[in-house]
Amino acid sequence: MSSTRHSPCLHLLQQWQNLTMKQIKQIHAHTITNNLTRFSYISSRILALYSFSPRSHFHYAETLFTHIPNPNLFDYNSIITSYTTNSQSHKSLSIFTKMLNTNIRPNSNTFTTVVKACDTLSSLEQVFSLSMKLGNSSDLYFVSSLIIAFSKHGAIHFARDVFDESSNRNVVCWTSLVSGYCSCGLVNEARELFDEMPQRNDASYSAMVSGYVKNGFFSEGIELFRELKKNKGCAGVKPNGTLLVSVLKACTMVGAFEEGKWIHSYVEENGLEYELELGTALIDFYTKCGCLKSAEEVFEKMAVKDVATWSAMILGLAINGNNLMALKLFEKMEKVGPKPNEITFIGVLTACNRKSLFGEALRLFGIMSEKYGIAPSIEHYGCVVDVLARSGRVKKALTFIESMHIEPDGAIWGSLLNGCLLHGDFELGQKVGKYLIEFEPQHSGRYILLANIYANMGEIYEVLSHLRRKVEEFSGDKDALFSFEI
Incomplete structure (x- = not known):
């Protein structure tokens, strides 16, 4: 290795954070032509660079690994990290x-990566058991990964056992278990x-906060x-982007405009x-509160x-007329x-809800599948x-x-019925x-629409009798939905 100690190639590998994939390939080619791959440090470093590269270059790591005669722990x-990262x-x-x-x-690095690759609870339990035997249970990153993995498989009791039995816990471990409880719907425990x-x-x-929001506890998330805010950041804690996004979603759901x-x-x-x-969460919030000007300012x-941002703005404009x-x-x-x-097209089709735009709706519906391949x-x-239906083309x-x-659902038939009326x-x-x-x-609104149809046909007595029979049939109580006096 002494002969390569001052090699430009080795120097570049030590500056790996700044290398592009093109440069990595050039270095790799140089090491092959100069027979430098026989040095384990160089081959290991190039393997690591390929392993953390984007998915399109993943096969380079796989090929290089098969050519290393005696792979070491590194x-x-x-390669395990590369496989796990690339699903x-x-x-x-x-x-x-x-x-x-x-x-x-x-x-511990091996186990931390392997637990992320366990796609069944049984494989995860086996890896956990082996890690306990080899004495890796105290590593903070491994403990956190285990808690997340067990929670992902719905085994929150195992996640709690890992947490309780760990002698070394930091804020990451605590937070992982909080997230685990929330992902399993156990918000109070979290x-x-x-x-x-x-x-x-x-x-x-x-x-x-995101746990509250994902489980529908919007007011509780806003209150936390x-x-x-009231505690002035709680000893230096400042809201990050993820937290602000979760709160905005809660505000959107309950209409907490000032927050x-x-x-x-x-x-x-x-x-x-x-x-x-x-930015997208702010656009969604403002459009659903009817503040289009503020939404447009954020958009600009x-x-x-991304596509979610454009879709949110398009839908926001549509629902506000x-x-x-x-x-x-x-x-x-x-x-x-x-x-x-598909979300974008819900927005643009919603924007066609004027009588004069039915032709545009049909055109957009056509290009959705023909041009963009969206079912x-x-x-x-x-x-x-x-x-x-709104335009009279019933x-x-x-x-x-x-x-x-x-299969059309009740909402679609309801739109047609409303158009007929x-x-x-x-x-x-x-x-x-x-x-x-x-x-x-069981949908009372459908009875009312049909009643209006019959009323316009001059058959009000027939509809009342019909509706009473239906109410008695499905509710067992003739006064449950209607109590007409004839």
Whole structure:
């Protein structure tokens, strides 16, 4: 190795953080042509660089590993990490088994990576058992990885056992278990653990608040955030982007406008970047609160916009009645933005809910699959039926429903029935209404629509008798939904 100690190649490998993939390949080629790969340090370092490279270069690591005659622990850890990172879990476990058979003793880094590759609870238990025998249970990163892995498999009791039996726990371990409880729907248990934490950081608050939000406890999530603000950051804890996104989602769900507006002010005052998730969450919040101007300001300030950002803005314009602006923004997205997805098309089809835009709705529905290869969902079909029915094309809407590749739901039939009532097609409305009541007998709104159809046909007594019979049939109580006096 002394002959390579001053090699430019070795110097470059030591500066690996700054290397591009093109440079790594050039270095690799240089080592091969100069017979430097016989030195284990050089081959190991190149293997590590390939292992942490993007997925498109993953096979280089795999090929290089097979050409190393006697891989060491560092080599095994590199290739196991590469397999795990690239979702090749079965290969990770296979290499791990091979490693054990060569009598190379795994370390805590090995186990931390391998537990992430365990796609079954039984394999995870086996790895955990082996790690206990080899004395790796005290490593903080390994403990945290185990807690996350067991929680992912729904074995929260095992995660708690790992936590309780660990002699060395830090804030990461505590936070991992809080997240684990939340992922299993045990929000109260998570809050109890959160309150017991000897130390909290921004990740801890993010875990608890996002846990509340994901489980539908929106007010509780906002209240915890308020506690954090009231305590002036709780010993230096400052809200991070992930925490702010979770709070914004909660604010959107319950309409907590002032709290969401405070977050926007906080971002501005602290010079925070409008990163993808945060910026998109602010757009979603403002549009659903009807503040389009603020949403547009955030949209324009975002340096990078992904498909979720564009879709949120388009849908926001649509639901606030700015139909033409939403369609123009979609046109711009097609020219300069990312490729639209299924959510984008829900937004643009929603924007077509005016009578004059039914043709545009059909055109967009067509290009969705023809141009972008997106299979229509029930939501896409529902948008088209709604605009056709609203515009008075009820027969066309019925034909469209009959051509659907999936079973229409009650909302779609309800849109058609509403269109029949709105535009006076009572004969079709009567047929659709009767079918819809059979389809959704417990939905009281369907009875009311059918009642209006019959009333417009001058058959109010018939509908009242019909509705009473249906109510008695499905509820056992003739006064449950209606108590008409004739």
